[in-house]
Amino acid sequence: MHRYSCLVVASLALVLSDTQSQSSSPQPSLKDAYQGCFMVGAALNAAQFTGQDQAEDAIIKAQFNSVSPENVLKWEIVHPRPNEFNFSLADKYVEFGEQNHMFMIGHNLVWHSQVPKWVFEDNNAQPASRKVLLERMRHHIHTVVGRYKGRISGWDVVNEALNDDGTLRQSPWLKIIGDDYIEKAFRYAHEADPQAQLYYNDYSLENEAKRKGALALASTLKAKGVPITGVGLQDHVNLDSPTTDQIDATITEFGKLSLKVMITELDVDVLPSSPHTADVSLSLASDPKLNPYPDGLPDAVQQALAKRYADLFRTYSEHCGLVTRVTFWGVTDKDSWKNDWPIRGRTNYPLLFDRNGQPKPAFDAVIQVAPKRAP
Ligand code: XIL
Numbered sequence: 001m002h003r004y005s006c007l008v009v010a011s012l013a014l015v016l017s018d019t020q021s022q023s024s025s026p027q028p029s030l031k032d033a034y035q036g037c038f039m040v041g042a043a044l045n046a047a048q049f050t051g052q053d054q055a056e057d058a059i060i061k062a063q064f065n066s067v068s069p070e071n072v073l074k075w076e077i078v079h080p081r082p083n084e085f086n087f088s089l090a091d092k093y094v095e096f097g098e099q100n101h102m103f104m105i106g107h108n109l110v111w112h113s114q115v116p117k118w119v120f121e122d123n124n125a126q127p128a129s130r131k132v133l134l135e136r137m138r139h140h141i142h143t144v145v146g147r148y149k150g151r152i153s154g155w156d157v158v159n160e161a162l163n164d165d166g167t168l169r170q171s172p173w174l175k176i177i178g179d180d181y182i183e184k185a186f187r188y189a190h191e192a193d194p195q196a197q198l199y200y201n202d203y204s205l206e207n208e209a210k211r212k213g214a215l216a217l218a219s220t221l222k223a224k225g226v227p228i229t230g231v232g233l234q235d236h237v238n239l240d241s242p243t244t245d246q247i248d249a250t251i252t253e254f255g256k257l258s259l260k261v262m263i264t265e266l267d268v269d270v271l272p273s274s275p276h277t278a279d280v281s282l283s284l285a286s287d288p289k290l291n292p293y294p295d296g297l298p299d300a301v302q303q304a305l306a307k308r309y310a311d312l313f314r315t316y317s318e319h320c321g322l323v324t325r326v327t328f329w330g331v332t333d334k335d336s337w338k339n340d341w342p343i344r345g346r347t348n349y350p351l352l353f354d355r356n357g358q359p360k361p362a363f364d365a366v367i368q369v370a371p372k373r374a375p
Contacts (some may be wrong), residue, residue: 107159168213
């Protein structure tokens with residue numbers, strides 16, 4: 001039998017045996033196909049984990065064994081004002097993850113985006129002092145991580161601290177606290193939940209200069225005994241960039257530092273003029289020429305997307321075990337942030353499930369390249 005057919009049959013048998021008492025689905029699952037290699041996750045929006053989106057709910061339960069919160073654990077949502085925490089949505093996210101026995105990620109604790117202005121200011125709207133900001137950071141991390149201690153298994157502690165050239169981003173965190181804000185964030189998170197895995201997460205780490213900066217940062221943290229467990233490569237990628245060789249080399253280099261490597265925000269942008277970055281502050285003018293597929297993806301692009309996904313998963317699975325998780329940034333094309341970034345209102349096709357929740361050729365391609373397991 002052809003190797004791919006073998007795999008599909010094996011995956012099917014697994015799905016059937018796992019769900020004997022439930023109605024069985026003929027569709028293979030990502031989590032089963034990659035079992036023993038890495039977890040497969042998805043970032044969820046509130047409609048998905050509060051049960052408002054039943055169709056997507058079914059996909060999530062069938063396909064993934066890890067979840068990340070797309071927005072609900074970001075500072076502006078959980079801690080909108082100095083003495084006000086709002087955990088209503090975050091609690092629902094965690095309940096959903098627990099009910100479905102999923103490995104849960106907390107995203108994120110310290111970032112320059114989606115954080116209210118007051119965090120960096122004193123009572124006179126002047127920059128806060130180092131002491132005040134460190135105490136705010138400690139209080140935020142202890143409260144949020146502490147609330148979900150033993151339930152959320154891994155945290156993106158620091159998100160996007162680097163510039164494209166590998167130097168530290170001049171964020172308010174850096175300007176007010178200084179270089180050691182990163183190590184402080186990790187230490188506070190570790191105090192709040194000593195068992196939690198703690199990650200540094202960023203985009204474009206495949207690019208030489210930024211990768212060098214991240215490797216230097218991670219090795220300095222390790223040398224100082226800072227409790228960092230892993231590095232998240234966001235992998236908001238395009239059809240042709242970065243190359244799988246770059247991705248392969250990046251995973252290998254972080255592995256040499258004895259860090260776990262995770263692909264944390266995977267999607268593949270198929271639209272023209274998509275920049276090689278995931279800088280959320282970028283906003284470009286809309287232009288119909290830059291939205292060429294409003295009514296559907298041409299077959300040639302669909303096939304190119306499937307090939308790109310096959311190449312990506314082949315590369316990731318060459319590092320089974322070192323890569324511990326691959327998480328998609330969304331479930332279906334309908335709810336991807338890529339429809340609105342960096343240009344609002346486009347029709348993008350970055351994920352494995354289409355707008356109706358149907359698996360795309362890219363889904364089959366990802367299943368097909370999964371490592372073959374002994375029967
Ligand atoms: C994005 C969300 O998907 C959007 O809904 C939100 O409006 C902006 O942020 N890198 C990250 C994620 O670490 O938190 C970002 O998520 C995408 C880029």
